[in-house]
Amino acid sequence: MKLPRFEIHRPTSFADASRLLVELGDDAVAVNGGTELLLTMKLGLAVYDHLVDLKRVPELRVLARSGDRLAIGAGMTHREVETSPLVRESFPALAAMLADVANVRVRSVGTLGGNLCFADPHSDPATFLAATDAVVVTGGGGGARRVPVGQFAVGPYETVLESGELLAEIEVPLPGPGTGVSHVRMKTHERPTVTVASRVELSAGVVVAARVAVGSVCSVPVVPDTVSDLIGAAREDWDARVAACAAATADAVDPVEDADGSTAYKRALVEVFVRRGLHRALASAASSGAAGRSTR
Numbered sequence: 001m002k003l004p005r006f007e008i009h010r011p012t013s014f015a016d017a018s019r020l021l022v023e024l025g026d027d028a029v030a031v032n033g034g035t036e037l038l039l040t041m042k043l044g045l046a047v048y049d050h051l052v053d054l055k056r057v058p059e060l061r062v063l064a065r066s067g068d069r070l071a072i073g074a075g076m077t078h079r080e081v082e083t084s085p086l087v088r089e090s091f092p093a094l095a096a097m098l099a100d101v102a103n104v105r106v107r108s109v110g111t112l113g114g115n116l117c118f119a120d121p122h123s124d125p126a127t128f129l130a131a132t133d134a135v136v137v138t139g140g141g142g143g144a145r146r147v148p149v150g151q152f153a154v155g156p157y158e159t160v161l162e163s164g165e166l167l168a169e170i171e172v173p174l175p176g177p178g179t180g181v182s183h184v185r186m187k188t189h190e191r192p193t194v195t196v197a198s199r200v201e202l203s204a205g206v207v208v209a210a211r212v213a214v215g216s217v218c219s220v221p222v223v224p225d226t227v228s229d230l231i232g233a234a235r236e237d238w239d240a241r242v243a244a245c246a247a248a249t250a251d252a253v254d255p256v257e258d259a260d261g262s263t264a265y266k267r268a269l270v271e272v273f274v275r276r277g278l279h280r281a282l283a284s285a286a287s288s289g290a291a292g293r294s295t296r
């Protein structure tokens with residue numbers, strides 16, 4: 001495996017990065033950590049004459065709280081977000097999810113933006129961020145958009161981004177009191193086989209909001225409307241309602257057969273992981289009363 005020759009450009013502003021990509025057209029591509037792109041090029045699956053390196057673009061290196069949201073620059077590495085005191089304090093479940101991605105070497109160079117833009121169907125952050133109503137902010141190439149993470153990937157390795165348009169920031173709503181978020185997953189190969197993220201909100205012990213995202217089994221993460229039956233459930237109803245929601249979710253998703261398993265096997269995994277994930281989110285919500293207790 002040999003990396004083909006290319007010219008590297010190192011813009012120092014978002015505007016310059018985007019301008020370069022527009023000027024160089026189809027011969028150019030953005031790169032950040034390079035953990036996906038360089039491998040793809042080494043394998044001969046993609047050829048580019050120009051790489052626009054985003055690592056020196058300050059606008060992509062943001063990590064801040066703004067009211068009830070976190071703003072995470074697309075160029076922040078998994079490890080920087082995972083170990084940030086701000087994230088650990090304000091959204092520990094997000095830090096815990098990122099701690100499960102790949103290994104520390106990949107997390108130290110691979111970025112959150114690179115993960116979402118590569119749109120590998122087997123993604124932890126894409127699933128988690130879809131369940132938690134996160135939004136991506138794009139810019140450049142004539143675009144400046146806010147797109148829910150759940151609508152960002154439109155197929156395997158394909159996003160809504162247009163030519164010259166870059167992912168700038170990910171906006172993550174912080175969980176309020178009484179909210180529990182869980183991320184459960186299993187992997188048999190390098191990437192996860194199944195990822196399920198759940199978010200539930202309790203008021204006076206009763207479920208008032210519930211959402212689940214299922215990833216890594218289909219071509220893109222999905223947020224099926226199959227857990228609304230949990231709404232209104234008090235603790236004594238949780239077991240039966242969670243079991244019914246998990247079965248309905250397994251029926252609703254459309255898994256893709258691949259090296260990780262058959263569609264029937266993946267449906268069975270979805271049922272088990274939705275059940276597990278919802279119970280963890282409920283337990284977390286019940287015991288916290290405080291923002292976003294971390295569960296795995």
Ligand SMILES: Cc1cc2nc3c(=O)[nH]c(=O)nc-3n(C[C@H](O)[C@H](O)[C@H](O)COP(=O)(O)OP(=O)(O)OC[C@H]3O[C@@H](n4cnc5c(N)ncnc54)[C@H](O)[C@@H]3O)c2cc1C
Pocket residue numbers: 029030031032033034035036037038054060074075100101102103106109110111112113114115116117118122123124125161165166167168190191192
């Ligand atoms: C061994 C291994 C194990 C892994 N395990 C997991 C796992 O368990 N769970 C999981 O979720 N992921 C896993 N991954 C994927 C990993 O998270 C990604 O490789 C990493 O996040 C990609 O980030 P990057 O900065 O290296 O992207 P790059 O390789 O630099 O870029 C990837 C793609 O995104 C585009 N891009 C990057 N930034 C932007 C931007 N700001 N705007 C527009 N386009 C952009 C590039 O053009 C390219 O097409 C694994 C990867 C490896 C190599």
